[in-house]
Amino acid sequence: MNLKDIAAIAGKPGLYKVLKPSRTGVIVESLEAKPKKTIVNASQRISILKEISMYVTGQAEESVPLEEVFTSVKEKFGSTKLDVDTKSEEALEDFIFQVLPNWDSDRIYTSDIKKLVTWFSKLAEFYPEALEDNKEEAEESAE
The missing domain is CATH 1.10.10.1650 (Arc Repressor Mutant, subunit A)
Known part of the structure; x- marks a missing residue:
């Protein structure tokens, strides 16, 4: 299994695929029918499923x-x-x-x-x- 790229973000529903780091946090893409890319700030709690x-x-x-x-x-x-x-x-x-x-x-x-x-x-x-x-x-x- 490869769960190191999948994250749950506190306060946001669903799961997100971690794409790459940015200056202010991490760029993620939602796991949905129509995926949306967003930037998650470093201050938000991100839990990688592998951990x-x-x-x-x-x-x-x-x-x-x-x-x-x-x-x-x-x-x-x-x-x-x-x-x-x-x-x-x-x-x-x-x-x-x-x-x-x-x-x-x-x-x-x-x-x-x-x-x-x-x-x-x-x-x-x-x-x-x-x-x-x-x-x-x-x-x-x-x-």
């Missing part, structure tokens, strides 16, 4: 990278847009239990699960290359 992880219980590290969670979603549901009722708390908890059985219910909120579903669906629809397995990356990390 995000989800809390789990029963492991030494206590968190799983979002990449691994997306891999699990892809294995269970395929790499298509997810059909999960994001308005139902039960449906979201059933979904996360299928994908991440040892999720920490005290530290992962319903809103976090909703973001996971939304982000995966956005990536599957508008940037499916990010969800593909990169064999080169695996070889580099093995060395």
